[in-house]
Amino acid sequence: MSEFDDAVALGGRPGGDRTASLTEGWVIGAAVNGGILTALAVTAMRQAVEAAGGHGDALVFSAYFLSAAQPGPALLRPEVLRTGRSMSSASVAVVQADDRGPTEVERLRAMATFGDLDAQAGPVWRSAPPPDLPDPDACLRADRSAADFARAIRLLDRLDLRLDPRTAGWAVGRPSREGRIRAWVRLADGREPDAASLPFFLDALMPVTFDLGALGWAPTIELTGHVRARPAPGWLRVEISTQNVIGGLLEEDAVIWDSTGAVVAQSRQLAGVRMPVAEGGGA
Amino acid sequence: MSEFDDAVALGGRPGGDRTASLTEGWVIGAAVNGGILTALAVTAMRQAVEAAGGHGDALVFSAYFLSAAQPGPALLRPEVLRTGRSMSSASVAVVQADDRGPTEVERLRAMATFGDLDAQAGPVWRSAPPPDLPDPDACLRADRSAADFARAIRLLDRLDLRLDPRTAGWAVGRPSREGRIRAWVRLADGREPDAASLPFFLDALMPVTFDLGALGWAPTIELTGHVRARPAPGWLRVEISTQNVIGGLLEEDAVIWDSTGAVVAQSRQLAGVRMPVAEGGGA
Numbered sequence: 001m002s003e004f005d006d007a008v009a010l011g012g013r014p015g016g017d018r019t020a021s022l023t024e025g026w027v028i029g030a031a032v033n034g035g036i037l038t039a040l041a042v043t044a045m046r047q048a049v050e051a052a053g054g055h056g057d058a059l060v061f062s063a064y065f066l067s068a069a070q071p072g073p074a075l076l077r078p079e080v081l082r083t084g085r086s087m088s089s090a091s092v093a094v095v096q097a098d099d100r101g102p103t104e105v106e107r108l109r110a111m112a113t114f115g116d117l118d119a120q121a122g123p124v125w126r127s128a129p130p131p132d133l134p135d136p137d138a139c140l141r142a143d144r145s146a147a148d149f150a151r152a153i154r155l156l157d158r159l160d161l162r163l164d165p166r167t168a169g170w171a172v173g174r175p176s177r178e179g180r181i182r183a184w185v186r187l188a189d190g191r192e193p194d195a196a197s198l199p200f201f202l203d204a205l206m207p208v209t210f211d212l213g214a215l216g217w218a219p220t221i222e223l224t225g226h227v228r229a230r231p232a233p234g235w236l237r238v239e240i241s242t243q244n245v246i247g248g249l250l251e252e253d254a255v256i257w258d259s260t261g262a263v264v265a266q267s268r269q270l271a272g273v274r275m276p277v278a279e280g281g282g283a
Numbered sequence: 284m285s286e287f288d289d290a291v292a293l294g295g296r297p298g299g300d301r302t303a304s305l306t307e308g309w310v311i312g313a314a315v316n317g318g319i320l321t322a323l324a325v326t327a328m329r330q331a332v333e334a335a336g337g338h339g340d341a342l343v344f345s346a347y348f349l350s351a352a353q354p355g356p357a358l359l360r361p362e363v364l365r366t367g368r369s370m371s372s373a374s375v376a377v378v379q380a381d382d383r384g385p386t387e388v389e390r391l392r393a394m395a396t397f398g399d400l401d402a403q404a405g406p407v408w409r410s411a412p413p414p415d416l417p418d419p420d421a422c423l424r425a426d427r428s429a430a431d432f433a434r435a436i437r438l439l440d441r442l443d444l445r446l447d448p449r450t451a452g453w454a455v456g457r458p459s460r461e462g463r464i465r466a467w468v469r470l471a472d473g474r475e476p477d478a479a480s481l482p483f484f485l486d487a488l489m490p491v492t493f494d495l496g497a498l499g500w501a502p503t504i505e506l507t508g509h510v511r512a513r514p515a516p517g518w519l520r521v522e523i524s525t526q527n528v529i530g531g532l533l534e535e536d537a538v539i540w541d542s543t544g545a546v547v548a549q550s551r552q553l554a555g556v557r558m559p560v561a562e563g564g565g566a
Contacts, residue, residue: 062347062394064345067365082350089347091374091392109374111394113504113553119531120532121530126526128526222507224345224507226532226553243409244411244511247403247406248403249342249403251509263527268551275406275408
């Protein structure tokens with residue numbers, strides 16, 4: 001079993017509450033990575049929808065982050081909202097025991113609509129072209145030994161992440177300030193990408209605000225992703241960008257292309273950021 | 284009371300289930316407009332959060348459309364998920380009686396996170412510039428008498444919508460095929476825009492696929508919106524666009540600027556579309 005499949009494995013039976021174990025290996029800073037938590041939530045919803053007779057590909061999902069998930073046991077409570085001829089919808093609550101008391105605390109509430117990606121694999125009428133990246137071997141390997149900022153990011157051990165040098169200047173104190181980071185990415189253990197792992201990859205990179213000179217954390221408030229096609233095996237290309245950084249909030253958009261150059265997923269998240277005062281900024 | 288405030292008025296008390304009346308005036312095609320339904324859902328969540336002591340500005344909201352809402356009574360069941368120091372979250376189910384039986388049917392499930400927009404009104408570090416539109420009087424007035432496609436759109440009576448002629452060629456059989464529509468918009472009865480009405484404006488235009496030569500309906504599967512600032516009084520500028528039309532699905536992005544040129548809201552929706560075969564399209 002791959003590290004990813006192990007991370008989204010669920011105890012209990014589809015149709016009822018599910019259990020999961022969040023491990024140290026997917027931690028980033030002070031919390032379990034939002035992407036892996038979202039992939040886990042989508043898995044629980046997918047299995048509930050399939051148990052109710054619905055289709056099993058998440059076409060769209062939204063994750064609302066309510067508190068920082070910690071390594072340890074988690075409980076997932078899926079609810080099937082509707083099963084239809086071509087689409088079905090579900091929600092799920094992800095809760096953990098509260099360190100500070102006898103009660104539980106909700107980490108994440110998510111919703112998703114499922115369908116059949118094969119039925120959507122029609123003509124590509126219009127599509128964002130993939131970014132022109134240097135070969136993976138000509139890109140910068142992002143690993144925990146490479147830079148100070150990366151030491152606390154255990155998640156990087158799970159990924160083979162190669163940053164486009166043109167958008168990685170922030171790692172050496174020279175952010176491009178274009179609000180854009182591009183990279184090749186795949187799972188470090190060689191597991192190939194599929195529709196179920198795309199929700200994870202949409203939130204697997206560093207915050208795009210690194211490229212604006214803000215090297216602090218940018219906690220996700222909400223993330224909505226669309227899965228547009230099944231990815232072919234091989235490297236994924238990811239581009240994250242932002243256009244609006246206002247007060248303490250920004251949107252981060254992500255697009256993923258597979259090894260054939262096809263758009264396979266995209267997302268937008270609302271995140272918090274503390275911009276360094278030296279960056280200026282005007283009304 | 285304005286037409287908009289009337290449409291989002293709720294019976295019952297905050298903290299419990301709420302009632303609403305969906306009227307013919309907001310119908311578009313065979314369903315009540317998704318934007319007004321979303322604004323109603325956000326209103327119910329906001330009042331529940333405020334009753335629980337939380338902040339009252341929706342910063343982000345997601346609406347999953349489960350079935351087509353019809354004019355008539357509706358019931359809203361809000362649930363407060365979390366109240367925090369700076370942000371609070373809620374969900375809501377919007378249900379109607381089922382025409383085909385004694386049971387109820389869910390129209391919409393939504394979630395939102397609320398905060399204080401004034402606390403986010405800090406420096407604009409980075410922002411999409413407003414599109415350069417001709418003056419409203421030099422734009423095309425979209426009303427129900429103007430074109431065949433518009434007759435069934437009762438919603439247009441609620442809006443003063445002025446389309447940029449450069450992105451309105453579809454109305455006379457000459458779509459630009461750029462995947463972009465721009466317009467000035469305000470409420471027809473003169474009610475000024477505010478943070479509570481922005482969720483409605485994000486889904487008030489015709490589908491962006493009109494500009495790709497697909498004049499059929501494009502039902503919203505899911506819509507997530509971000510409210511980034513309180514709008515100043517006056518005209519709003521809206522731009523909708525799409526980059527990826529794959530098989531029978533597309534994303535539609537919307538950005539709204541207020542009369543001062545500030546970005547005040549943005550959204551992305553996943554919608555269904557049937558592209559005309561004559562449009563071609565390749566793999």
